Amino acid sequence: MAVEASGKLNVSDDEDGPVIFKRSNTASKKNQLNLEVPPSNGQNSGVQKGKVVQSVKASPTKSFVGISKASTSHVNTSNVKSPLANLKASSSGDKSRPPLEHKMLNAVKEEKDCIKHLSKDNFEDSEDEDNKPLSARLKMNSNHTSKATPVVQKTSEDSDDDDDLPLSARLSRNVGTSGSKYNDSDQKKHLSKVQKDGSSASIKQEKMSTVSVKRPLDKTNSLHSSAKKPKLSDPTSSMKSKQVSIKPEPKVDDDDDHIPISQRLAKSSASGNKSSSVKKVVKAVKVNKAGSASFKKQVKNLKKSGKNSEYSKSTKLLPSSGDGQKKWTTLVHNGVIFPPPYQPHGVKMLYKGKPVDLTPEQEEVATMFAVMRDTDYMQKDRFKDNFWSDWRKLLGRNHVIQNLKDCDFTPIYDWYQGEKEKKKQLSSEEKKVLKEEKAKQEEKYMWAIVDGVKEKVGNFRVEPPGLFRGRGEHPKMGKLKRRIHPSDITINIGKDAPIPECPIPGESWKEIRHDNTVTWLAFWNDPINPKMFKYVFLAASSSLKGQSDKEKYEKARMLKDYIGNIRAAYTKGFTSKDITRQQIAVATYLIDKLALRAGNEKDDDEADTVGCCTLKVENVTAEPPNKLKFNFLGKDSIRYENTVEVELPVYNAILKFQKEKGPGDDLFDQLDTSKLNAHLKELMPGLTAKVFRTFNASITLDDMLNKETKDGDVAEKIVVYQIANKQVAIICNHQRSVSKSHSAQMSRLTEKIDELQDALKELKTDLDRARKGKPPLKSADGKRKKNLTPDALEKKINQTNAKIEKMQRDMKTKEDLKTVALGTSKINYLDPRITVAWCKRHEVPIEKIFNKSLLAKFAWAMDVDPDFRF
DNA sequence: GCACGGACTTGCCCGAATGGTT
DNA sequence: AACCATTCGGGCAAGTCCGTGC
Structure with missing residues (x-):
């Protein structure tokens, strides 16, 4: 800090x-x-x-x-x-x-642009509305709202505000209203399915965790939200007021x-x-x-x-x-710190059972491989092949080592384990000294001074050499990630600032730049994929990062004002005769409803994962009458598995997109992210696919917190928060692998519960006897027990029952959350102002929700008004 | 309009630190 | 104090999306 x-x-x-x-x-x-x-x-x-x-x-x-x-x-x-x-x-x-x-945040400017855009758009009705841009039809729809609700009529309970809620949130609101097909229990069922499926042992391996309902399905009509008047004409809407506040002057x-x-x-x-x-x-x-x-x-x-x-x-x-x-x-900073040079250990690996001499460079790479023995990578041929091909270059063609199969790295592995153990055995004093030494060395690199403000640098340590650990089936896994030298690194620094001293004597930086249009302090080319860069940025707690974070959430909030129209527009697009338009509409629907990622094109030398625009025919299965089953590997090769009920036009459109295509063909063949985003920008300034994720996550949190928080103690309120957090994580498909000790922990808990239940039985027997005036039986271990009154025994029974119930609840939570990662959404998707304001309103200490680093990252949000709503 | 370079955010994992329990 | 579970925070891979140049 x-x-x-x-x-x-x-x-x-x-x-x-x-x-x-x-x-x-x-x-x-x-x-x-x-x-x-x-x-x-x-x-x-x-x-x-x-x-x-x-x-x-x-x-x-x-x-x-x-x-x-x-x-x-x-x-x-x-x-x-x-x-x-x-x-x-x-x-x-x-x-x-x-x-x-x-x-x-020049949202105001952007909105101004948007208004300009909207007004210059052609809104005249025509015979074939499909010929109009969605943005144009959008306005039209909002002016003829009844047209935009073809599927189900909105009930009178539906307020205008519904548009602002995520579909999932609006679901519960619709519960019990006539015409509501899905109810709360459906939602719960979906959620519990997640838990159930999530317990499959194969999760870790296959990333097969099943997230059933990213966004619980709601009534289809909620998508239309047709009753909502265009904010443009709503004098009470914030958008209106924003617009009104827009002055032609640039310095709004x-x-x-x-x-x-x-x-x-x-x-x-x-x-x-x-x-x-x-x-x-x-x-x-x-x-x-x-x-x-x-x-x-x-x-x-x-x-x-x-x-x-x-x-x-x-x-x-x-x-x-x-x-x-x-x-x-x-901008002043001290550059980056390099990992220490390799220290050869001299431990000889075996080839065909015989010790082999290796140069330090060869040994270094052999060691990288040796220490990965216990990882899953060792089961992958691709990893081993890639490693072998890179290592062999170092060994040379004529080296005694001619294949990997006959290599035995055990001596190096054992040596490494020993080193690890030695480190562990150090006294806490020694550990402290080492830590302080390291901190002292790093101190100067930890800070930058940006416009006179001392800010933390994020990743000032240059990545050490190693074997590339790509996620999923990455074609390059196992390749040698070579050492980075100063001559690889470009430094970005203020014109008048002293150029950081190169920490390695005799070497020098590749280049010094003074580019104040970017935020990076240094970069180098990724040795695995030289087309890509590795950047050194400021830490998340810096103003620069905070500012863009805030802008991100402001943009997502802006979507609230547009979402009604956007939903109306894409609903219209479902049946468009223009195939591109139809695909855009369906894709936008999926991104909105399921919080899918945009899905950029990927190279062949990357893992084969997809997002919305890159979905393959085989990733979506139509299940009559109107369900779609999604199954694909998304970012980080995390499996997305979800079956959702969709509007019939969407269902039919998907069938159409799949027609006469092979399983591996693009579902949205007319679409890519740039087309999609270009379209989204027509609907709202600055709108891109990822804004929907932020929007959906934050609005879900805001809505759930405000609906579910009851009077009660802090602990209960925190539970409400965690449930909302979990819901968001499920929507966003944020998963984690099941901890190795999970099953052991669970059985330990089961054991404890069993013990308590045995104790309970005993207590009940004692109670019966006590009521009859008999002394308690001896306990299992033969000891004599105190002679308690029936009242005391009853009290004990109640206590034990409560304990058992609590443990059962804890177990359930543990099981529920074992594959759900709550952190990612907290860090990246939930507007911290929602949390801060809620904490203020409900007297929950913010530290109960945000840890130290989140408090630092979200410093900009701490002053929010308690009445803040997303 | 497309490919590509570039900059920045998002996301999972793992070791270290912390905290609760016995 | 030892043990174990949970949380934190760094590491770095993998996304998104923008701008540019042809």
């Missing part, structure tokens, strides 16, 4: 005032984020423009419990940075606050750029802007309840501040907005 503060921080909460951060030495550790004191970066002497401020990503860790009333008091997390930095000056000793590059947001967050929050909500997010974060503004006069003064001051001011902002452009916009102004 990039916090340089020797004291602990305390979040203090004035009665109804702002939350401010105070230093407190007595603050109990419990509610404090453990703020580390990073060793000062001795490299700062070359700081450009002189100012260095610690980027404090750590969120205030005071739980929201104490500040949840703070619907009016917003903790500006970014504020946190500066006060902290101010508490103790950073290494430069300068307490001033640097400009933080807070580009604004300037007015409140410098307004403290709390003020702007109030402002934005007053203006009907749904977004409580802050476009620009002003650091170190102590939010106080000062009157508007002083507030205005503050704003004025901020506005006055020029380019060099600590409040000045850098570019506001979105990364996606094209022509090389600036990501930073000054």
Whole structure:
């Protein structure tokens, strides 16, 4: 954590005032984020423009419990940075606050573009609507909403807002309404199927885990959401208000750029802007309840501040907005650290039973192979073949070793195991020393100074050589990933910054660049696939990353305003006579409904996996009357297996796309991701396929949290969160392999339950006897038991029962989650503001949900208004 | 409009650290 | 304190999507 503060921080909460951060030495550790004191970066002497401020990503860790009333008091997390930095000056000793590059999400601009687009589009009705772009028909549909609900009528309960919900969420809302085909139990059934199938032992090997329902099926008509009026004409909709707020001037947001967050929050909500997010974060503004006069003064001051001011902002452009916009102004860092050179061990492997002499280079590669003995890769011929072919190049044609089959790496393997064991046996003192030594060596590489702010670097360690471990059936698995040298590495750094010293004497960097349109600090070509690059980026906790994260979620939120129309549009496309259009419609439907990935084309030298656009005929099986069974390997060769009920037109369209094709042919032969995304961009500015995943994940969380959270204790609320989290993970097909010890753990639990049940029986017998005034029987081990009263025995029985029930619940949860990975969605798909706001509303300490690194990563979200909804 | 280079996000796994239990 | 399960966080592979140039 990039916090340089020797004291602990305390979040203090004035009665109804702002939350401010105070230093407190007595603050109990419990509610404090453990703020580390990073060793000062001795490299700062070359700081450009002189100012260095610690980027404090750590969120205030005071739980929201104490500040949840703070619907009016917003903790500006970014504020946190500066006060902290101010508490103790950073290494430069300068307490001033640097400009933080807070580009604004130019959603507004984009929306403006979109409006332009929509209005210039041709919306006239024609005989054949299929000839119109979906975007055009979209508008039309929304103006004739009844047309867009061909399948099932919406019930009166369906509110306009339904469009904002994921299909799955809307399902439950429809439960019990007439015409609802699927009910809650269906949903549960689907979910439980996941669990059941997931228990198959082959999961790990085959990645065959079955995720039955990514998004529980809902009534088909919910897709249409036809009742929803186009937001464009809805005066109360946020979109409308956003549009209204769009001014022709390019600097739409300037007015409140410098307004403290709390003020702007109030402002934005007053203006009907749904977004409580802050476009620009002003650091170190102590939010106080000062009157508007002083507030205005503050704003004025901020506005006055020029380019060099600590409040000045850098570019506001979105990364996606094209022509090389600036990501930073000054950038200082120390380059990358290399793995240590190879230390030959001299242990001789055997060839045809005889020891073989190897050069250090040959031995190094042999060792890489030897130590992989216990992995699944050793069962794969491709791995061994690739290894052999690369190793043989090192050995040379005339080497005594002529084939891999006769190689015995056991001596090296044993040596390695011994080394591992030695390391394990080190005393904790010794381990600590080693760790500190390593940290000391790495310290200088851990930080970069971006526009005067000290930020953590993500992956400053150059990847060591090794054997390539591709996932799934990767054609290149086992190939030698050669060592990377300074001459492979391009460094990106500020023009005025000192060029990092090359850490390997006598060698030098490949190239030095000063490109401030990109965020990488260094890159090298991937030795396995030289067309690809390996980048060194800033850590997730950095402002740069935080900013784009926020933009991602803002874009997904924007989709909420468009989703109704988009669904109406693709529904129309299902029956289009234009095959491309029809395929686009069906693909968009699948991406929306099932949260599928886009599915880019892949090279032959990659594992054979697919996404939506690259689905093969064989990946989808039609099951009459209207079910589709999906079965394919997706990203990371994780199997996606799901049978879903779809709208009949979709079902028929799929049948049509499959007609006269072989199993390996493309289902969507007219489609690729660029066409699909180009189309999506017509519907909403910046819209791409992956936005649907973010949208669906976040809206599901938001909806489930808000529906399911009941009054109760914190533990119960956390369970609600975990259930929602799990639901999202299932939707996104985030899987994990079953832990090796899973079955052992389960049987241990079963054993314990059995023991408890035996004890229960005994207690019941004793109770019977006690009621009859008889003493208890001797226990199984022959010991005499205390003579308890019936009341005491009853109490014990109840306790035991409760214990058994809890253990059974735990077991079930464990089994349920054994193949579900919750982390991925938390890190990548769930808008943290949903979580933070929910925590504030329900007095759940945020630390119960976000760990230290998530708190740092989501620092930008911590000040969200408790009323925030996705 | 397409191929390709390039930049960035997403995703699973595994070893280390942490935390709970006996 | 030893043991075991869980969580954390790094590692790096594998995606998405953009821009460019032909």
